Amino acid sequence: MTLQALDPQTNIADLADFVAASPTSFHAAAQSARRLTAAGFIELQESQLWGDEAATGKHFVVRDGAIIAWIGSPTHQSYRVLGAHTDSPGFKVKPASSVRTLAWNQVGVEVYGGPLLNSWLDRELRLAGRLTVLVNGQLETRLVATDAIARIPQLAIHLDREANAGLKLDKQGNLYPVWGFGDSRGDVLAYLAERAEGGALDPAAIVGYDLLFADAQTPRTFGENGELFASGRLDNLSSVHAGLTALQRVAEAGTVGNHSLMFAAFDHEEIGSETRSGAAGPFLEDVLVRLSEARGESPAVYRRSVAESVCLSADAGHLAHPNYVGHHDTSVRPVPGGGPLLKINANQRYATDSVGAGIFAQACAKAGVPYQQFVSNNNVPCGSTIGPITATRLGMRTVDVGVGLLSMHSAREMVSVADMAHLTGAIEGFFTI
Structure with a gap:
């Protein structure tokens, strides 16, 4: 052949x-x-x-x-x-998905696998995965994916002068993505329900989910002759x-x-x-x-x-x-x-x-x-x-x-x-x- x-x-x-x-x-x-x-x-x-x-x-x-x-x-x-x-590897959404800290709306996440944690800081992230919904007594699953929606902001060096000497990230306290502030609704499941494949859902119908964050930047070639690829x-x-x-x-x-x-x-x-x-x-x-x-x-x-x-x-x-x-x-x-x-x-x-x-x-x-x-x-x-x-x-x-x-x-x-x-x-x- x-x-x-x-x-x-x-x-x-x-x-x-x-x-x-x-x-x-x-x-x-x-x-x-x-x-x-x-x-x-x-x-x-x-x-x-x-x-x-x-x-x-x-x-x-x-x-x-x-x-x-x-x-x-x-x-x-x-x-x-x-x-x-x-x-x-990445970040998976916890059962308590929507979190309010100070004026910020955040998403509760758990580390999935062994990501290089620092590489996820200060970059725009997508949220995607599977929603399980109960509609008219029947279970069904729907895929969902957003565009850039969130970011894990790093602490300014003015507030951590030793950051360049050895960055240490607390998995519970330092890695929740920010996705809004102020008077915005802040309900991430409701946001996703509106964007589910196959049409909008009633957020109350969501009985389970498998949701993860992913890099929102477009994959692309780079280098002197475009011989390298980043994604x-x-x-x-x-x-x-x-x-x-x-x-x-x-x-x-x-x-x-x-x-x-x-x-x-x-x-x-x-x-x-x-x-x-x-x-x-x-x-x-x-x-x-x-x-x-x-x-x-x-x-x-x-x-x-x-x-x-x-x-x-x-x-x-x-x-x-x-x-x-x-x-x-x-x-x-x-x-x-x-x-x-x-x-x-x-x-x-x-x-x-x-x-x-x-x-x-x-x-x-x-x-x-x-x-x-x-x-x-x-x-x-x-x-x-x-x-x-x-x-x-x-x-x-x-x-x-x-x-x-x-x-x-x-x-x-x-x-x-x-x-x-x-x-x-x-x-x-x-x-x-």
Whole structure:
């Protein structure tokens, strides 16, 4: 199978649109579903029985802020799974959403995951997520997203002369966003109810919500030749977009071999993945089992299929930082434009082994894209990904990869434009080897 080369500038413009439309995991799943539907994929509902047609053709299923899509092979023997996650670190709205302090209207928030707290100060923020409402005795959910609405203002240096010596932020006292003052209404749920997708709601009908703040600044390229890209939520919408784009392009090419192809974007990776829509939950296994049943396979045949399958766990990684060279390994220092990272860790914080490394090398060679290795400085332990979770839960060989960033977990991260195209190409190669 030969795919037309992906234009890096066209790809990065599409990533910018995708991020702007995906301020939360729920929006990322919904945006992925819209794109898949436009590409001819058919949505299935978990609450319904799936017929044998689910095992072939192009389908997807959404579970809250997670989505799994696949192209079934008529001669299915195993899966090629691209795993990613839809959530990012930030601030989630508390049950006491509206707070009044002095003359200021604020929003009560709780820290979600491990954001770089200082990066969220003094920038305009959006508020977005999911509202659960009770209407005529029936529960339903509505997505909602605002434009720039709030800001977390930093204390002036005149009032904290030691701020530049070491800024310390109290998570309870210093991080509530400001969104109004004076005689304004100050009821954030009422404000959101007026702007819900599908039409305005009665605020009294809101019985629950999952709301998070996101950077309101438009994603954009920058640099001498526009070779760099800055955006919120690149960890990990960079991988979600790359996997989604690769699956769509392979589907358009129209040739699938003996491997069924799968795109699995989970929620809640930043807080441990142990949820119904996280990688440690049953979502992927549920789909795999149901597809095996749709093919009429025995449990033994299903297990053989999983044993022959491979998961490419794609999550953003670290480029070597020019201002903090000592924080990186002395000899393995990934550079922008060098291609996606093959992530390796002796303690299996990344799931890559030598066979998996060979599979990724084969995929990149097939796509004609470069790649580079990443390993942590021994004094700076690395984080982890969905990779070891998937490998442990399913016994599926898993390889950890991802595009390299600077400013990971900042409100606004940065990446090489070329590397985003390289990552998509590597995933296409993985799908077609």
